[in-house]
Amino acid sequence: MRIFVCIKQVPDTETKIKLMPDGSGIDEGGVKWIMNPYDEFAVEEALKLKQTAGDATVTVISVGPKKRVADALRTAMAMGADDGIVIDCENSLDSFTTAKALAAAIKKEPACDFVFSGKLAIDDNAGSVSQYLAEFLEIPHVTVVSGFEASSGKYVVTREVEGGTKEIFELTGPAVVAANKGLNTPRYASLPGIMKAKKKPLSELNLSDLGLSSSDAKVSFTNFELPPEKPPVKFIDGDPAAQAKELVRLLKDEAKVL
Amino acid sequence: MSQVFVFCEFSNGKLKKGSTELLSAAKTAGKKITALVIGPGAKDIASQTGEYGASTCFVCDDEKLKSYHPLAFAQIASQTIKDSGCNIFLATASMMAKDLFPRVAAQLETGIASDCTDLSFSGDDLIIKKPLYAGKCKAQVQFNNSPVKMVLMRPNQLPVNTPVAGASVEMKILSTPDFDSRMTVKEVSVGNSDKVDLTEANIIVSGGRGMKEAQNFDLLNQLADTLGATVGASRAVADAGWVPHSMQVGQTGKTVAPSLYIACGISGAIQHLAGMSGSKVIVAINTDKDAPIFSKATYGVVGDLFDVVPKLTEEFKAALN
Numbered sequence A: 001m002r003i004f005v006c007i008k009q010v011p012d013t014e015t016k017i018k019l020m021p022d023g024s025g026i027d028e029g030g031v032k033w034i035m036n037p038y039d040e041f042a043v044e045e046a047l048k049l050k051q052t053a054g055d056a057t058v059t060v061i062s063v064g065p066k067k068r069v070a071d072a073l074r075t076a077m078a079m080g081a082d083d084g085i086v087i088d089c090e091n092s093l094d095s096f097t098t099a100k101a102l103a104a105a106i107k108k109e110p111a112c113d114f115v116f117s118g119k120l121a122i123d124d125n126a127g128s129v130s131q132y133l134a135e136f137l138e139i140p141h142v143t144v145v146s147g148f149e150a151s152s153g154k155y156v157v158t159r160e161v162e163g164g165t166k167e168i169f170e171l172t173g174p175a176v177v178a179a180n181k182g183l184n185t186p187r188y189a190s191l192p193g194i195m196k197a198k199k200k201p202l203s204e205l206n207l208s209d210l211g212l213s214s215s216d217a218k219v220s221f222t223n224f225e226l227p228p229e230k231p232p233v234k235f236i237d238g239d240p241a242a243q244a245k246e247l248v249r250l251l252k253d254e255a256k257v258l
Numbered sequence B: 001m002s003q004v005f006v007f008c009e010f011s012n013g014k015l016k017k018g019s020t021e022l023l024s025a026a027k028t029a030g031k032k033i034t035a036l037v038i039g040p041g042a043k044d045i046a047s048q049t050g051e052y053g054a055s056t057c058f059v060c061d062d063e064k065l066k067s068y069h070p071l072a073f074a075q076i077a078s079q080t081i082k083d084s085g086c087n088i089f090l091a092t093a094s095m096m097a098k099d100l101f102p103r104v105a106a107q108l109e110t111g112i113a114s115d116c117t118d119l120s121f122s123g124d125d126l127i128i129k130k131p132l133y134a135g136k137c138k139a140q141v142q143f144n145n146s147p148v149k150m151v152l153m154r155p156n157q158l159p160v161n162t163p164v165a166g167a168s169v170e171m172k173i174l175s176t177p178d179f180d181s182r183m184t185v186k187e188v189s190v191g192n193s194d195k196v197d198l199t200e201a202n203i204i205v206s207g208g209r210g211m212k213e214a215q216n217f218d219l220l221n222q223l224a225d226t227l228g229a230t231v232g233a234s235r236a237v238a239d240a241g242w243v244p245h246s247m248q249v250g251q252t253g254k255t256v257a258p259s260l261y262i263a264c265g266i267s268g269a270i271q272h273l274a275g276m277s278g279s280k281v282i283v284a285i286n287t288d289k290d291a292p293i294f295s296k297a298t299y300g301v302v303g304d305l306f307d308v309v310p311k312l313t314e315e316f317k318a319a320l321n
């Protein structure tokens, strides 16, 4: 069985975002890069599926500048993935082109029996690569997945929507499943795992190998802006009863949100 | 002239507010509007889309479409959008739309922008902004090589027009496609919460580690019931198992933008702030006057939440009666 996991590298959640002076994007200098948190759940679920499937290979794949993205792939391999593919390009691409690249790279491989991804990347917050990819691979998708069970080639997948409602799907074959928090608890990379990961195969492709170019992008971002400065907090004094009374008055008469 | 296509959602026989916002925006800009409604009861919704400005409404009204099936819904939507000849597509960024329309965008070989917060029309074009890096900044979305500009808007961002009673709309009936058998809906277990979802809530009361233990969330539930609010939580609390993960607000939880967010016993870690700093008014209740949450708060109460929250519930009860 051949399992793919699509991962993205994103700025660490602690990162304070600074903008380029001309508003053309964020200043990437000094940014610490991590594996997108949702992708950790995807890697973990792939490793669990490998355990139940027995004879399986987990391949992690990422699109982005090789010199940094390779770290995220090595992290996934340290968790237990068998090998990696990096699709090298200068900058992050939009969802459409990313999915085209992933689909083309996966189609080059002899088999694809399942694909995991994260429900969204916390940088562009698009949440669309998984669905684009599924369409380009001509297989179903399920996103925001918090439950996954595999048995003899069938998969029962739970997705959580508004109000705690759960939609449970049964899949009879390959699909793209996009993981949400709560699906599992990702394992940590062990020290021996990290050592082993250094020797695992990492193959490299670029966009032109796949017949693509970054100018294929359908969506781009301009005019970046930081949120407006908030006026300083208004502290409310007094004992709890007085504080509660004053707060309700302010919410009603000043902020007018009641 | 640009023609706008609006995917409309409904519940209990009424158009959802998000859909009325989008119809209103397109109507106010003088656009020709085509609507699409899918699901049992869709036919009864068509006239409502007309009242908000749609001139044509496609309906696919079938008991078989009671539950969301991504492939069947995508097939209906792609074909209808294509046939309509529209070049702008709008839908609310609901859980269904966020799952469905990127697939439709793939079928139409076009671009999509999800979770947008600003939308305005400028002649034939469209100006849209969306938060990036979990709300740490915003940017304008540009579409290139996109036959249809697809936009998923967060609800509660745009004004709603007064519906025009009896406005005429041409209803076009669609037939249900065959379902792709590689994927079947096994079950839909309806959540026990009759509350508005965090992402749509107008008021949120949120608890953190300062709540001390799971059962103390009863205090927040009482406050929330008084306000008609939805209860949220920090990650510390979700990870501790005091509340389900679906209640987590933040960079790896839900991004929320209510009118009022009341944070109780939450320190205000950057990952938490990322998910809620778009709230209009923020109240923080915390024993530590230096807690980072106060840097984003509109009103701050330095105090013990176990004293303040019950008093607050009383005051709200008195004020709202």
Ligand SMILES: Cc1cc2nc3c(=O)[nH]c(=O)nc-3n(C[C@H](O)[C@H](O)[C@H](O)COP(=O)(O)OP(=O)(O)OC[C@H]3O[C@@H](n4cnc5c(N)ncnc54)[C@H](O)[C@@H]3O)c2cc1C
Pocket (backbone or CB within 6 Å): A013, A037, B207, B208, B209, B210, B211, B233, B234, B235, B236, B237, B248, B249, B250, B251, B252, B253, B254, B264, B265, B266, B267, B268, B269, B270, B271, B272, B275, B285, B286, B287, B288, B291, B303, B304, B305, B306
């Ligand atoms: C990759 C990553 C992603 C993350 N994503 C998220 C996310 O999406 N959402 C999120 O929330 N966190 C997230 N976190 C975790 C975040 O960093 C914080 O650890 C977490 O938000 C802290 O939760 P808290 O404020 O409830 O707890 P604490 O930081 O422990 O704060 C508790 C607060 O309660 C106050 N307090 C205690 N007792 C009382 C009392 N009786 N009355 C009033 N106040 C009291 C204390 O003064 C303190 O300020 C993430 C972290 C990482 C590394």
